[in-house]
Amino acid sequence: MTSFDLLIHRAPTRSPRAEVRGSVAAETSPVTEGAHLLDLDLAGQRCTLAQDAENAAYLLRDVAAALVPVLEGRAAKAQVVAHDTPWELCFVPGDDTLLVSVFRGGPVPEVRVLDRAVGVTELLAALRRAATALPSPADGLDALLDRLEVQAGHRLAAPVRGPATMLQWESRPGSLGDDALSVSFQALSPGEAPSRRESAQSDLHALLVQGRVGISLRGRGVELAPGFVVLQFERLVALCRPLLEAWAARRPLHLRMQVSDLSLGLRLSADERLALTFTRSPGGSVTLPALSPEALITPVLDGALALAAALSRCDRSLARNLRLRALRHEARALRRWLRNLGRNDRRTNPDPSLYQVAAEPPAARVAADALDLRDATRLRYTARWRAEIEGLDLAGTLLCGDRLIVPGARELHALDRMTGTAIWSVPVPRASTTLAGDALLRQSPRGEIELRASSSGEVLWTTRITPRVGTLCLPHAVTAPGLPRLVIVAEGERRLVALDLRTGEPRWSFTARHAGTFRMRRAGRLLVVVSGDATVTALDLASGEVVWRFGDRVPFHTTPLLHRDQLFAVAGEATRGAARLYALDAYAGEHLWSCAIDATVCAPACVTKDTVAVPVSTREGVMLEGRSVSDGVVRWQTALSAVAGSNARPAVTAFDDLFVANLPTGRVLAVDAGDGSTRWSRTLRAPLGDDLPRRLDPQLRSGALFVPQSALAVLRPRDGAVLAELDACDLVPDLVRVDEQCAVYVAEESGHLGCYEPGARLRVIRPV
The missing domain is CATH 2.30.31 (Transcriptional Co-activator pc4; Chain A)
Structure with missing residues (x-):
């Protein structure tokens, strides 16, 4: 004892x-x-x-x-x-x-x-x-x-368990044949334990099953020291995710991890060959060179799933063990990712003309009383009204006709644009709000969707879908003439559903291969979708059928760009590492060209004329890289900021033949799309730590450029001249909306909302 x-x-x-x-x-x-x-x-x-x-x-x-x-x-x-x-x-x-x-x-x-x-x-x-x-x-x-x-004086008896079982398993060669690693295990399961638990718990003690794990290739390999096989497979599976990420992103990887008594080293080279080194002290080392990453990942994941299944068969209570569930869930997710990367099911559209019918957007209607500020030299803004909304939802604050839609924590308001008074207010739960034509679409985290009339706030229809898991994806409304009136929303982990805007009835659904945040772009009668996996998919808006699909190993995370008949998609890891820029035929899905970007893409790309511009973060700072839309060749590089990192991410927008970059440092500059030269540069007020707006995107309206910084400024796009600085506005412009009269609606995250209108200005009228 x-x-x-x-x-x-x-x-x-x-x-x-x-x-x-x-x-x-x-x-x-x-x-x-x-x-x-x-x-x-x-x-x-x-x-x-x-x-x-x-x-x-x-x-x-x-x-x-x-x-x-x-x-x-x-x-x-x-x-x-x-x-x-x-x-x-x-x-x-x-x-x-x-x-x-x-x-x-x-x-x-x-x-x-x-x-x-x-x-x-x-x-x-x-x-x-x-x-x-x-x-x-x-x-x-x-x-x-x-x-x-x-x-303590009473006799204590051990609980009765089921019979012990010897578990044995060895991986199969599969499609790689002799080039695949062989992973095996032997473990002694103590049998089913008596359990009265109804809840799922993380019970590490129940997983301390003794056994051995072996790894070999063509007779060469190692056997881990006898130990706890579940813990050893947890360490091996933990190696698979960074290896899979590096392999998908086509970047080298050097990684070392302790597994039982072995030091296991991975080296993934630029030519995508893997060297696996096992070091035991004392005892020397064994190296297995020139492997495919799949040769290691596949048998390790299969072994982890086989071990979890065998243990659950011997002891049914282990099916509720949270730690074993996590191992099984991770192995299944990685295996699904690996299978998707290995798929080569690219599909092209043989008749792209059918989907180009509605490709050209209708010409924007200009209001008869709209201002034209192209020749303005100076503007003066005065406060029109102020309001305070409890729990103001910035993303849902929208201009809709003669009213401003403002969602709050408990109510949805429609304010008169001229006076700021409430036209109507209705009590609502918390939900995201977007425009769907001339109506308001609201989606709650519980999956409740409703369409409300913007004129009265009245509910037109309601429906319910599977609640979204993870980041809420904003709905995408289709209201263009000649197209089915739909709104596409994300439900569950990896599914899109199209709802009829007239009735709320579901029309079609699409299931992605990978759970992630959906990004959508309409191209004619196509809806182009990326969701964080390694594919770009175009769906028929009327039926939801896949029209074309492009796939590669690199995941796509950003919204594709549409320029003429070309679609540009940036692929790579979302926050780090190199990326790739792909150009596809928007309606046929054919691969036109692709190029490597040897830096981290730090902001969404934009395109105008014959140049696509990609903001990248390098050791020297933030650069704007201009590439030709015809072949992806670098045409120019322009430095935007000497400060690198997440705090220096610019907002870049394309206007005519210019790329306008708004930096968190207070600097605004315009870059010529042809040669990358700086047309003009202005430094506005340097923001303090709390004064930096949530979004820095400039807006072009009536020939003037509205630039949010610590204060809102209005610039002339052709030369950067300052037309106005809204001194009357003391709000941080976390959200900016501009109407056709160039009245500015500024919302602060604190819940304060203000409207500022341009004052009267003199203009010379020449006689006819």
Whole structure:
């Protein structure tokens, strides 16, 4: 029988404590000098369970409370998690003993002691001594200890388990044949454990199944030291995600990870060949060179899923184990991603003319009383009205005819543009708001969708879809003449559904291969969709059928650009690494050209004339890279900012033959689309930390450029001359809307909303 003791002592210093076992250091928080520490001494292994008297008292009470149903025969296991240290205790009844385990979870678990037999009397005596040594024991601890001592005299029997089963598995070669790694495992499942739990829990102790894992290629390989096979497969699966990400992005990777007693090194070269090195000290190293990444990823994922399935068959309670669920979910997601990358099902449209009928947008109607500011030299703005809306939704604040739609936390308002008074207000729950023609579409996180009349706020129809999981995707309304009146919304994890704008009835649905945020762009009668996977898909707006599909290994995260008959899509990792720019035929889906971008794309690309501009972040700062729309060749590079990083992301917009970049530093510049030269540059007010707007996108209206910075400025696009600075506006322009009369509606995230109108201006009228 194993010795067991709980020790209360005072911390000698203020230095942090670190306990090292093998290659893993267990860092705990700094210990206050003189604090009461609770240490566990079990079979010569010692670890700190609590770092002050209060947490020590609570932990002793938790241990006593957990042992009561075990000793009374009502529970087959008791687990206690320490409050301020990462350790866990597990108690399983044996024959007149308790089997005690000490371990810690997390991404790199450590098992200090597993199923050591401790006498019940000895354990209770240690609890009593530790409680007496504390300056103030927790309430109810003495009563629990008295109750346990009464039960200690009764016979304790081990729970009846199912028969132990030897599990064996070895991967199959598959499509790679002899070039695939062989992964195998042997494990001894202890059999089905009695369990009365109805809830799903993360039970690491139940997954501590002993066995061996082997990896080999053509007779060469290694076998991991006997250990806990589930934990070893967790480490191997953790290697697969960064390897898969690097392989999909076509970038090299150097990675090293400790798996059991081996140091496993991965080196993915630029030619997409993988070298796998196993190092054991002592014992030397084994290198398996010139592998395909798929040769490692496939057998590892198959092995993890086979192990999870075999353990669940032997012990059905493991199907509710959250840690095993997470391993199975990750392996399935990575295997699905790998299969999608391996697909080569590109499809082109043989008759693109059928979908170009509605490609040309109707000419924008210009109001008869609209202002023309192309020749203006100076503007003066004055405040028209102010309002304050509780819980103002910036994204849902919209101009609709003669009114401004403003969603709040509890009500939806329609304000008169001239006076700011409420035309109507209706109570509504929180939901996203978008325009769908001349109506308002609202979608709640619970999947409730309604269409309201903008004239009265009256509900026209309601429907319900599967609630969206993850980031809410704004609906895409189709109201162009000659096209079906639809609104396309995202539901569930990876599905789009098209609703009839007249009735709310679903017309078609589309399921993506990968769960992600949908980005949509209409091209004629096509809806081009990307969702974070490695495909760009064009759907028929009338039926939802796939018209063409383009796929590559690199994921597409940004909204495609439509320019004439070309579609431009930037692919790559969303926040880091190099990217690729693809040019596709917008209606046939044919691949025209692609090129590598050797930097991180830090803002959406834009296109005008014969140049597509891509903002990139380099070591030297933020650059604007202009490429030819015909072949992707770099035509010019222009420096935008010497500051790199996420805080220097510009907002770039194309106007005529210019690219206008608005920087968070307060600088605005226009770049010639032909040669990349700087036409003009202006430095507006340098923003303070809290004054930077949520969005920096410039807006062109009536021949003037409205630029949000810490204050709103109006510039002349051809030379950058400042026409006006809205001194009357003291709001941070988190949202800017401009109407046909160049009245500006400024909304701040705090809920303040203001309207500012241009003053009277003189104009010379020449006689006819």
